[in-house]
Amino acid sequence: MTSGLMTAREAGLIACVRCGLLHEKKIHECTRCGAYLESRDATSIQRVWALLFAGMITFVPANVLPMLKTNTLVEHSESTIIGGVFELIHHGSIGIAAIVFIASILIPVGKFIAIAYLAISVQRKSTLNQHQRHKLYEVVEFIGRWSMIDVFVVAILSALVQLDTIASINPGVAAFSFALSVIFTILSAQSFDARLIWDTDRTAHAK
Amino acid sequence: MRSFPAAVKTISEEEALPNALPPLRDLVACPQCDTLHNAARLPQGARAHCKRCGIRLITENRTAFAQVVSLALTAFVMMLAAVSFPFLELNVAGHHNSISVLQAITAFNDGIALLLAFAVAGFIVLLPLLRLSAIIYAIGPLARGQAPRRGAKTAFGLAEALQPWSMAEIFIVGVTVALIKVAGIATVTTGPAFWAFSGLVLVTILKDQLICRFSIWQALE
Numbered sequence: 001m002t003s004g005l006m007t008a009r010e011a012g013l014i015a016c017v018r019c020g021l022l023h024e025k026k027i028h029e030c031t032r033c034g035a036y037l038e039s040r041d042a043t044s045i046q047r048v049w050a051l052l053f054a055g056m057i058t059f060v061p062a063n064v065l066p067m068l069k070t071n072t073l074v075e076h077s078e079s080t081i082i083g084g085v086f087e088l089i090h091h092g093s094i095g096i097a098a099i100v101f102i103a104s105i106l107i108p109v110g111k112f113i114a115i116a117y118l119a120i121s122v123q124r125k126s127t128l129n130q131h132q133r134h135k136l137y138e139v140v141e142f143i144g145r146w147s148m149i150d151v152f153v154v155a156i157l158s159a160l161v162q163l164d165t166i167a168s169i170n171p172g173v174a175a176f177s178f179a180l181s182v183i184f185t186i187l188s189a190q191s192f193d194a195r196l197i198w199d200t201d202r203t204a205h206a207k
Numbered sequence: 208m209r210s211f212p213a214a215v216k217t218i219s220e221e222e223a224l225p226n227a228l229p230p231l232r233d234l235v236a237c238p239q240c241d242t243l244h245n246a247a248r249l250p251q252g253a254r255a256h257c258k259r260c261g262i263r264l265i266t267e268n269r270t271a272f273a274q275v276v277s278l279a280l281t282a283f284v285m286m287l288a289a290v291s292f293p294f295l296e297l298n299v300a301g302h303h304n305s306i307s308v309l310q311a312i313t314a315f316n317d318g319i320a321l322l323l324a325f326a327v328a329g330f331i332v333l334l335p336l337l338r339l340s341a342i343i344y345a346i347g348p349l350a351r352g353q354a355p356r357r358g359a360k361t362a363f364g365l366a367e368a369l370q371p372w373s374m375a376e377i378f379i380v381g382v383t384v385a386l387i388k389v390a391g392i393a394t395v396t397t398g399p400a401f402w403a404f405s406g407l408v409l410v411t412i413l414k415d416q417l418i419c420r421f422s423i424w425q426a427l428e
Contacts, residue, residue: 005242005258005259006242006243007236007240007241007242007243008234008236008241008242008243009241010243011243013231013234013236013243015236015238015241017238018364018367019360019364019420019424020235020236020238020420020421020424021231021232021424022231022234022235022236022243023231024231032360032424032427032428033360033364033424034360035364072392084388088387088388091391093387093388096383096384096387096388099380099384100384131260134239134240134260137239138239138262141371144371145371145374145377146377146380148330148374148377148381149377149380149381149384150381150384151323151326151327151381152327152331152374152377152378152381152382152385153381153384153385153388154323155311155323155324155326155327155381156295156311156381156382156385157385157388157389158320158323159306159310159311159312160295160297160304160306160311160385160389160395161297161304161389161393162304163297163299163302163304166299166300166302167299167392167393170320171319171320171323172319173319175319175323176319176322176323179323179326186371190371194239194240195239195240195241197240198240198241198242198259198260199241
């Protein structure tokens with residue numbers, strides 16, 4: 001399946017993760033940019049799991065606690081992420097409701113599952129669907145930042161809607177824990193060393 | 208297996224015997240799957256993709272440095288405009304509220320709102336500005352055909368590391384969502400800074416497309 005293609009590691013070389021320059025195995029510091037050289041990131045999977053759990057834990061208060069606190073002349077209301085989505089549907093903005101729902105619920109949950117699947121498949125030395133798994137990794141890396149939309153919406157609304165007594169909007173605790181959750185999951189995806197996906201089938205072939 | 212139009216050759220088993228490898232400077236390993244390719248003598252304008260996983264490895268384009276620097280300078284100036292001019296204006300029941308991004312950030316002064324302000328300021332303004340400065344500093348001399356500045360490698364490494372954390376384009380979508388949420392209770396209009404910001408997003412995307420990691424690191428040596 002992989003005949004004709006050979007990796008830097010098989011050639012006895014290490015590629016610098018920062019600048020890409022290739023070195024012989026015995027060298028430990030990149031001669032061009034000074035980064036530490038390692039053929040594969042040995043602590044990758046550990047860091048992926050740790051940061052993924054941190055992201056999952058902070059995702060709970062992000063959904064349970066209020067995201068927005070609205071004060072108007074007649075009422076005081078607090079809304080959670082999902083509450084905000086229902087409000088938008090109620091006002092008839094189905095498209096925007098869909099954007100918020102996808103960015104704040106579907107993408108984060110999908111990312112948790114995708115990262116966990118990638119980590120487990122690498123740990124089990126799976127040789128299945130390597131191309132699909134690599135694609136999945138690229139998608140996860142690309143899409144992660146877009147979850148920040150709702151945090152920015154809250155920030156813009158609370159800066160914009162400050163009209164003394166008539167109406168004011170303030171951020172709730174959830175805005176902060178949601179931002180943390182997104183940051184942790186981005187870091188988790190970054191810690192994943194994609195080369196590990198491709199390693200397993202080569203080591204299997206070699207034996 | 209899919210095949211990609213690649214100007215690079217992969218290294219075969221025979222070539223990889225000790226001492227038979229091409230010079231290390233001519234090799235490129237895919238950062239995502241570690242597959243080794245020979246990158247020597249790519250024609251001008253060629254794009255090379257990894258034979259195994261398909262990601263873009265090299266874009267051989269000698270005019271790209273000047274383009275990247277000029278786009279980075281453009282983005283820098285637009286960022287200053289986007290931050291200081293009015294961004295959104297809100298009208299409700301005779302009350303008028305106009306904010307710039309700077310005002311939006313400095314408006315928060317307590318607890319959670321302050322933390323949120325730091326996050327927004329960082330992701331939207333500070334990190335993108337830092338990244339643009341690093342790119343201009345590192346690639347500027349290369350565009351003029353001069354030797355790289357001291358610390359240029361550190362600067363470019365920093366610019367690379369900051370890329371996922373510059374979230375200007377996400378902010379724009381956030382603004383759109385916020386506008387529609389408020390539309391029910393007030394009239395909101397976009398100010399000049401909104402357009403500066405939108406332009407900035409386009410320029411940044413164009414610039415990042417032109418950055419070829421391989422060529423820049425080679426030139427920084």
